[in-house]
Amino acid sequence: RKEVEQDPGPFNVPEGATVAFNCTYSNSASQSFFWYRQDCRKEPKLLMSVYSSGNEDGRFTAQLNRASQYISLLIRDSKLSDSATYLCVVTRPRGGNKLTFGTGTQLKVEL
Amino acid sequence: EPEVTQTPSHQVTQMGQEVILRCVPISNHLYFYWYRQILGQKVEFLVSFYNNEISEKSEIFDDQFSVERPDGSNFTLKIRSTKLEDSAMYFCASSGRDSVYNEQFFGPGTRLTVL
Numbered sequence: 555r556k557e558v559e560q561d562p563g564p565f566n567v568p569e570g571a572t573v574a575f576n577c578t579y580s581n582s583a584s585q586s587f588f589w590y591r592q593d594c595r596k597e598p599k600l601l602m603s604v605y606s607s608g609n610e611d612g613r614f615t616a617q618l619n620r621a622s623q624y625i626s627l628l629i630r631d632s633k634l635s636d637s638a639t640y641l642c643v644v645t646r647p648r649g650g651n652k653l654t655f656g657t658g659t660q661l662k663v664e665l
Numbered sequence: 666e667p668e669v670t671q672t673p674s675h676q677v678t679q680m681g682q683e684v685i686l687r688c689v690p691i692s693n694h695l696y697f698y699w700y701r702q703i704l705g706q707k708v709e710f711l712v713s714f715y716n717n718e719i720s721e722k723s724e725i726f727d728d729q730f731s732v733e734r735p736d737g738s739n740f741t742l743k744i745r746s747t748k749l750e751d752s753a754m755y756f757c758a759s760s761g762r763d764s765v766y767n768e769q770f771f772g773p774g775t776r777l778t779v780l
Binding site: 588592595596597598599600603641651652653654655656657658 | 696698700706707708709710713721723754756758760767768769770771772773774776
């Protein structure tokens, strides 16, 4: 089983739509969770950390379900500029802070 | 806003040659990382570095790879004898402290092409 699994997509949505991405992770002891955004041939950029209680940043909402080992990202009122690959990332419980990436979910927002 | 920088942006080399990829982490950061991404694949951890020594390395980071922080600002990745399969995007990252909640900031990457 992959450490971090995501639906690769692509998700093609019209501008203004709401879209949700899901991610599962295999190590129940994983401690930190993030969503990164990666544009084509660019570096990953941190979109948001994911906290146990869930958190929101503008149009973006992240949720964590530790019991199900499941992370989600909701994007409301999607913009053309949201088109990118969204990477689910987890860290292990201790030492080194190594990031483990999922393969990413590709989002294409269309007019 | 502080950022991680990497040079060169693109490196082309012949198989068997040595390459050195350079990174300048964010100035007050203490933890440094190299990741790689083969075209079309996920980002993979290579190595983490703190206090002038390797904290952790992956299976990918074999004897052909080494890292160094020679002068307190640069952080380098050396591949001694490149293979075709080393062709990838190499990202340097840095973070401020070894907290699992701490964010890692990535540089723009060096695209390595091994011919």
